[in-house]
Amino acid sequence: MRLELRGVSTFYGKIEALKGVDLFLDEGEIVTIIGANGAGKTTLLKTISGILRARAGTINFKGESIEAYPAERIVRMGISHCPEGRKIFHALSVDENLRLGAFSRDNKEEINAELEDVFRLFPVLKQRLKQKGGTLSGGEQQMLAIARALMSKPKILLLDEPSLGLAPKLVEKILFETIAEINKEGVSILLVEQNAHLALQIAKRGYVLETGKIVLCDSCANLIKNEAVKSAYLGGR
Ligand SMILES: Nc1ncnc2c1ncn2[C@@H]1O[C@H](COP(=O)(O)OP(=O)(O)O)[C@@H](O)[C@H]1O
Numbered sequence: 001m002r003l004e005l006r007g008v009s010t011f012y013g014k015i016e017a018l019k020g021v022d023l024f025l026d027e028g029e030i031v032t033i034i035g036a037n038g039a040g041k042t043t044l045l046k047t048i049s050g051i052l053r054a055r056a057g058t059i060n061f062k063g064e065s066i067e068a069y070p071a072e073r074i075v076r077m078g079i080s081h082c083p084e085g086r087k088i089f090h091a092l093s094v095d096e097n098l099r100l101g102a103f104s105r106d107n108k109e110e111i112n113a114e115l116e117d118v119f120r121l122f123p124v125l126k127q128r129l130k131q132k133g134g135t136l137s138g139g140e141q142q143m144l145a146i147a148r149a150l151m152s153k154p155k156i157l158l159l160d161e162p163s164l165g166l167a168p169k170l171v172e173k174i175l176f177e178t179i180a181e182i183n184k185e186g187v188s189i190l191l192v193e194q195n196a197h198l199a200l201q202i203a204k205r206g207y208v209l210e211t212g213k214i215v216l217c218d219s220c221a222n223l224i225k226n227e228a229v230k231s232a233y234l235g236g237r
């Protein structure tokens, strides 16, 4: 169940934000995309999930070309997007936020079982069930955003900057433990991060995106040792 992008270009008007991206994610993998602010990481995830349309290229999943499918159909096929900046509904309760994540499903029992699964991953959400999303701490909101994305029971989770704005301790908890746990349950993960240091420790393979182009693709073990990556993304470490 490989996800594969070939020659994908995405535009904002006349601005070409993705310039012929080739990328794949195999079943069970954790793959990261690192790149500076403005490199096109968010655009890439939005293009995969059908929020933005590729103007050129193909996106293949489960043997189908999905690049023209509506976002909702892509969710039903098993690709779920946890967006940058969390985008939870502040005025809705934790429970309501989570149930919205299950919009693509109608079996109540399955939805309830899925709720129990996300509570096992994030016990704090069960305690906050009736609380409004906007009253949660930053870390809890990020957990809610990830949990909501998992409510559609995806095969692939697209994670956009989960570490943004979190305390370092929580970054460790959310990025390391949670991502490893979700992956163990059989979900492939495409992780976008400005915090390259962390991302390269979590993922197995990585891509480096620069102004809309993939300039490097290698195992994370090699990327960490790469001089260009070190000086540009790892603070020279
Ligand atoms: N809605 C938009 N309209 C026009 N340009 C945009 C829009 N969103 C992003 N861009 C531009 O596309 C490029 C890639 O942005 P983005 O994908 O958000 O990068 P990243 O997530 O890597 O920071 C940037 O030059 C950005 O200014």
Ligand SMILES: [Mg+2]
Binding pocket: 041, 042, 043, 084, 161
């Ligand atoms: Mg972004």
